Amino acid sequence: MTAGARTTPPGGPLLLGIRHHGPGSARAVAHALDAAAPCVVLIEGPPEADALVPLAADPDMRPPVALLAHLVDEPGKSAFWPFAEFSPEWAALRWALAHDVPVRFIDLPAAHSLALRDAEDVEKGEEREEGEQVRIDPLGVLAEAAGYDDAERWWEDVVEHRRGDAFAALGEAMEELRAACGEAGEDRRDAVREAYMRLQVRAAVKEFGADGVAVVCGAWHVPALRTKTTVTADRALLKGLPKAKVDMTWVPWTHRRLARASGYGAGIESPGWYGHLFSAPDRPVERWLTRIAGLLREEDRVVSSAHVIEAVRLAETLAVLRGRPLAGLTETLDAARAVLCEGSDVPLSLIHDRLVVGDVLGEVPESAPAVPLQRDLTRQQRSLRLKPAALEKELDLDLRGDTDAARSRLLHRLRLLGVAWGEPARSARGSTGTFRETWRLRWEPELSVRVAEAGVWGTTVLGAATAKAEADAIGASALADVTALAEHCLLAGLSEALPVVMRVLADRAALDADVGHLAQALPALVRALRYGDVRGTDTAALTEVAAGLAERVFVGLPPACAGLDTDAATAMRGHVDAVHAAVGLLDDTEMRARWRSVLRGLAVRDGVAGAIRGRCARILLDEGELGDEDAARLMGLALSPGTEPGEAAAWIEGFVGGGAGGGLLLVHDERLLGLVDAWLSGVRAEAFTDVLPLLRRTFSVFEPGVRRSLGELVRRGPGGSAEPGFGFGGVESVDLERAEAVVPVVRLLLGVGAGSG
Incomplete structure (x- = not known):
């Protein structure tokens, strides 16, 4: 035809x-x-x-x-x-x-x-x-x-x-x-x-x-x-x-x-392959397998021209055996798996993602109709050299530089508008400084719709984000939502929206008497103060609200910690950790002293749940506000025979649980381990079944090596040893003859003269 x-x-x-x-x-x-x-x-x-x-x-x-x-x-x-x-x-x-x-x-x-x-x-x-x-x-x-x-x-x-x-x-x-x-x-x-x-x-x-x-x-x-x-x-x-x-x-x-069913309702599984078939002038199979070889070489896999020739022959042979007029996608991928990928599906999945589907992103001329907000976004993307791409990429920003700071503000403003082009991510460099940010960027076509939706808030990204932040603050139902919004305003550089948000925040904080709500709100405020500092933002009003909020938490926390059931105590323990982390970020000596005083009161107060008392004691110990003798005394009181076993187990969980280095603390402090061991050995059989799940949860968060060390120490017993030369603390007694043999090497490493004593 x-x-x-x-x-x-x-x-x-x-x-x-x-x-x-x-x-x-x-x-x-x-x-x-x-x-x-x-x-x-x-x-x-x-x-x-x-x-x-x-x-x-x-x-x-x-x-x-x-x-x-x-x-x-x-x-x-x-x-x-x-x-x-x-x-x-x-x-x-x-x-x-x-x-x-x-x-x-x-x-x-x-x-x-x-x-x-x-x-x-x-x-x-x-x-x-x-x-x-x-x-x-x-x-x-x-x-x-x-x-x-x-x-x-x-x-x-x-x-x-x-x-x-x-x-x-x-x-x-x-x-x-x-x-x-x-x-x-x-x-x-x-x-x-x-x-x-x-x-x-x-x-x-x-x-x-x-x-x-x-x-x-x-x-x-x-x-x-x-x-x-x-x-x-x-x-x-x-x-x-x-x-x-x-x-x-x-x-x-x-x-x-x-590759998805949309628009016409006609999704195709292999757009990258179809694009290749359409654009290849001749020999599509050879060209396709050559592209696969190039991709694998970019990933540091050894692929030679001989591999490509063999893959082409195999694909054509498969087509003949299957009665097909030409080797298709199935035959070429089968050949690539057998010859180029050495039978592995791992590189084949990369081929499917990068070539069979592909990350091609089209382009539209500036003369195309667009809402004003889209035009402003396009202008900023161009000036900040942030070109949208379909392939996800990681972007590290140093906020001390003007360009990176502007990029950060743009991405935060878009997130506030619901345009999730970028998502914050943990940096591969492991940097935790407030002057660095890491984003994962990926442009999806649906974001054009989100931009059109956000156009109701304004004609520029800054104006739209400001208007939306003000509206969100007025309409927020929870205090934590307003504090999070205040943090977002500082991250996004929305100085004009901040007064409205701060007014709403002050009003909500004054009316909210729930200590849990106040404790949830404080960390976001403190983070906002830190972020504001690195961005050079005036945070005087925010500092005043944060100080007032912290004082209300300090006053309301002790009575709020009394008479709590297990679930409520767990939630309140989380609030204590959050407030402690927030106070630690503030450069306010007087506030830190007030907080330590609150923790000391909670650690010894009767009626406070064991998990909270144990956690407060541990924080004070880590901060150097509680000596080893005092810590042992508090543990001894918490694990005394008169304490209900479930409450004692909760105290242990608060003191050494949560992955806060409690395992190493017990490994290196034989007195604390001895107290825990003696208490556990004396728990009644009928009560042991009740406390076992909590103890398993407490010790399961420790590293495997720490758990092994604890097991060895307990097996050897306090003051004794299972093997010659070892005591309860796991410290081997000194063998003078063996020690003398390494002294010259230690002196050499330390730069001490051979004749030194």
């Missing part, structure tokens, strides 16, 4: 039924249009995009890209129509622009489709209860009929690997399929869309003549466009459709997003 063969009787429009994002279809469409030379090209897509067609010829437009339509009043309600370089619709679009032929999109307008989808979402629960129909996969059915278990493989063999035109055959197959499926294959939305498309085709035929019209649409719709219906019947299907006001523009798209 020739490239120009028609799928309709002579005198009718040329119907080119295609597979969305199919490179074989894209080549065939270009050949068919060359042969037919139509006067107008009609493409399945939203008519609102007609005005955006000229941008497809802009040299700065690089697919993959997508048409984005969203409701003007609710930008979050949106739809995409993606185009790759190998999409047949894109090929038709570029052909028409190159030949100065008019282009019209003829699918149901986005104004109707988005409004319909909104209405369907409201009724979705009822529809599912009634048994919502699921549309069949036509290519899957045809592949199964041909004896294939994989629709992608069937499509490759029938279309991608064969030269020429399959439009007529596909059209006939779809007609038979629709007839065979009957009502099971019908979709009411398709019926409405196809009625609109028929009306647009009739109008084009009337204007340009039947022979002057070419239609590029999904192969599934071809039988419906051939169907003889009346204008009245088609208009009746469109009568009463809901309508909404929409905006439309071009946005960048990614290969990774093409």
Whole structure:
């Protein structure tokens, strides 16, 4: 069959039924249009995009890209129509622009489709209860009929690997399929869309003549466009459709997003492979395996030219054995696994991620319509040299530099606006200084929608973030939310929003009497003070609020720690840790002294839960405010026979639990270990079962080596040894003869003269 063969009787429009994002279809469409030379090209897509067609010829437009339509009043309600370089619709679009032929999109307008989808979402629960129909996969059915278990493989063999035109055959197959499926294959939305498309085709035929019209649409719709219906019947299907006001523009798209069902509802599993098939001028298998070899070499794997030659031979042999016209993706990946990856699936997963799918991100010219906020973001991305990319990358920022500080503010402002382009991450360098930040950046097409949504707050990133921060502060229900927002304002450099946030914070803090809420709020305030310092922000008002909040915590904490059950005591212990960490960050000697006084009171106060008393004693010991003798005395009191075993176990958990170095403390302080050992040995059998889970949790957080050391020490026993030369503390008694042998070496290392004593 020739490239120009028609799928309709002579005198009718040329119907080119295609597979969305199919490179074989894209080549065939270009050949068919060359042969037919139509006067107008009609493409399945939203008519609102007609005005955006000229941008497809802009040299700065690089697919993959997508048409984005969203409701003007609710930008979050949106739809995409993606185009790759190998999409047949894109090929038709570029052909028409190159030949100065008019282009019209003829699918149901986005104004109707988005409004319909909104209405369907409201009724979705009822529809599912009634048994919502699921549309069949036509290519899957045809592949199964041909004896294939994989629709992608069937499509490759029938279309991608064969030269020429399959439009007529596909059209006939779809007609038979629709007839065979009957009502099971019908979709009411398709019926409405196809009625609109028929009306647009009739109008084009009337204007340009039947022979002057070419239609590029999904192969599934071809039988419906051939169907003889009346204008009245088609208009009746469109009568009463809901309508909404929409905006439309071009946005960048990614290969990774093409691999999901979206837009046309046509996801493809291997966009990177299809892009290769479309762009490779010849020898696609050899070129593809050479690309794989190049990727593996970049990952420091040894791959030679001989490996590539053997992989090509294997792929071609597999194709012959499997009865395929050309080695496809399956054969090339099987060959790559066997020869280039030495049978391992680990490098094969890298090949799939980087090449089969790929991280290609399209580009859209600046002249494309965009909300003002998007234009301001684009300007800042360019000035700060932060180019969006589909591949995730790590960005280390030094906030002492102007450029990095500005990058940090931009990323924090976008996060506040719900545009999660960057997410904070732990630095690979292990730096914990407040002047460094690490971000993971990855641009997803949906972020364009988030930017459009955020446009209601302002026309610039700074203005929008400021307005949103003020609104969030006023609407916040919890004190901790307001303090977190204050921290975010300082990180994002929102100096104009900070007064409003601080006023709300002061009001909420004055009214909130819950010590837990106050303790949760204090750490964020203190972090904000530290971040403010490194960014040179005026934090005087914040300092005053933090001091007042800390004082209220100090006063309210002791009575709040009395009479707590196990869960409440665990939560309050967390609050104590949080407040301690916060106070430690403040450069305020008087406040630190006040806090230590509170901890001393809690450590000895009757009625305070054992977990809290134990934790306070441990903090004081680590801070040097509690001597070893005092620590042993408090442990002895907590583990005395008169203490209920569960409460004593909770004290131990608070003192040495939580992974706070408690294991090493017991290893190096034989008195504390002896107290724990003596108490545990004296626990009654009936009580031991109750305290065992808490003790297991306490000791399970210790490093394996620490647990082994503790076990050895306990086995040897206090003051004794299981082996000659060892005592309870694990310190071997000195063997003078052996020690004398290493003295010269130690003196040499220390630089002490040989004659020194």
